Structure formats: structure tokens, C-alpha cells
């Protein structure tokens with residue numbers, strides 16, 4: 001069945017109220033659209049966990065910096081709605097920006113330390129925008145569960161903190177990154193890549209998986225791991241934004257790997273002018 005499109009705050013609230021009245025478990029998959037197989041896997045997980053699934057499609061202006069790709073971010077609402085239909089989604093919430101940020105909107109949600117390093121440092125204000133829009137979506141659609149991808153690992157930790165700290169009553173679930181056959185993490189931004197950039201971009205995941213293997217096989221030194229990943233990026237002519245090993249919960253840099261303390265290796269790098277991110281658990 002084709003999902004119902006909700007375009008206004010009033011329609012979204014009415015849907016949430018009705019679902020609650022009817023005692024339905026609801027799940028939300030927040031997206032910025034231009035959906036790919038990774039998004040569809042989140043929708044299928046949402047469907048497993050809930051009676052009703054909502055997908056939001058909204059290119060959120062407040063999470064883009066002034067020189068970032070907000071205006072050219074790829075959009076395809078009809079194609080996206082058909083994909084949502086194939087995943088059994090019940091409603092698609094796709095408001096205009098003025099509906100969510102009307103004149104006079106002046107509230108932002110700010111998360112502490114988790115949002116400061118990594119992408120937070122490289123993209124000032126980004127996580128304030130993410131935390132704000134996600135809080136608004138949770139308030140409007142009132143999901144019991146919300147499903148996010150681990151590709152945006154820092155975003156997932158930030159959203160978990162928002163849900164916990166503001167007592168929003170929503171379970172935030174993270175799902176493994178979906179990958180192309182050569183390992184490249186699926187992302188709507190991959191559409192920007194030229195054929196040459198696309199081929200070189202696969203070096204990111206190749207390097208991450210090689211690092212993961214080194215750690216499994218002979219417990220590697222953190223500094224050496226980072227040095228090798230940096231060299232792999234440079235060899236593929238990818239410009240590093242950051243390469244870091246952090247504690248998987250606090251996202252603070254770690255100097256050494258310790259058994260029983262999950263760590264994460266995260267990379268942001270440019271292929272041409274396209275910024276790509278990826279990460280693996282260590």
C-alpha cells in the first residue's frame with residue numbers, strides 16, 4: 001500500500017494521537033531522503049519492532065553549515081515514497097522547512113561533550129541542528145522506537161543522549177552500516193561522486209576493515225593504526241578530515257585498546273569535494 005503523506009505539524013500530531021489512542025506501537029525512521037538500501041534496511045527493522053512505521057523525509061537546514069551542500073542535497077520525493085511503499089511504511093512525513101521552522105522559531109537543543117569532537121568539531125553547529133530536528137520529530141510523531149544507522153556513529157550517540165537526557169520515552173536503536181559490494185558505506189551523498197572518486201572512495205572501508213583485522217589478529221597500537229589509515233587515504237588521493245580512535249560510548253580519544261572497553265575507529269575524508277564518513281568497531 002502507498003504510504004500516506006503528512007505535510008503539516010497538525011497532520012503529524014493527529015497521526016501520533018490516533019496511533020496512541022489505538023494502542024499502536026510506532027516506529028520512526030528519520031531521514032533526509034534520497035533513500036537507498038541502507039534506509040530501507042532501517043525501515044524493515046522498524047517494521048519488525050512496531051505496528052506502524054513513519055519515515056520522515058526532511059532536508060534539515062539547521063544542520064548544514066553556510067558553505068555546505070544544503071541547496072544541492074539530492075531530493076526525490078516521489079521515488080522515495082515508492083521506496084517507502086515497498087518497505088511497508090505507513091506514513092511519510094515530508095514538511096516544508098517553514099512548517100518546522102516558522103518565523104520566530106528560536107529554540108535549539110544542545111548536547112554536551114558527545115557533540116564536540118569529530119564531526120562536531122569539523123562541522124560547527126551540525127549536531128545542534130540534528131539534536132533540534134530529531135527532538136522536534138520525536139515530539140511530533142511520538143514514536144516508541146526510532147531507528148538510525150551506525151554509519152553516522154556520532155549522530156547515533158548524540159541522539160541516544162537527547163532521548164535519555166530529555167526523557168523522551170523513545171528507544172533509539174542503531175543498525176549496522178549498509179555497504180556497496182566493494183565496501184563503500186551507503187550514503188545519499190555518494191550520488192555526488194564521479195566514477196573516479198567513487199572507485200577511490202572504496203579505500204576508506206578497505207582501510208577500516210584492514211585495521212579491524214590487525215586489531216583482531218595481533219592487538220595493534222592505536223597510533224600505528226591511525227598512521228596506516230592516513231597513509232591508505234593519501235594513497236587513494238582522499239583528503240583526510242579526521243582519523244580517530246575513540247571510546248565507543250564517550251567518543252573521547254583513546255591512546256590504547258583495552259579488552260572489554262569497546263572502541264571505534266572513525267574516518268571523515270574528502271573524495272574531490274564530497275565529504276564521506278565511515279567507522280568500524282575495534
Ligand code: PAF
Pocket residue numbers: 030031032033058060063130133134152155
Ligand atoms: O542522518 C540523517 O539523515 C539526518 O542527520 C537526520 C537524523 C534525519 C536528521 O536530519
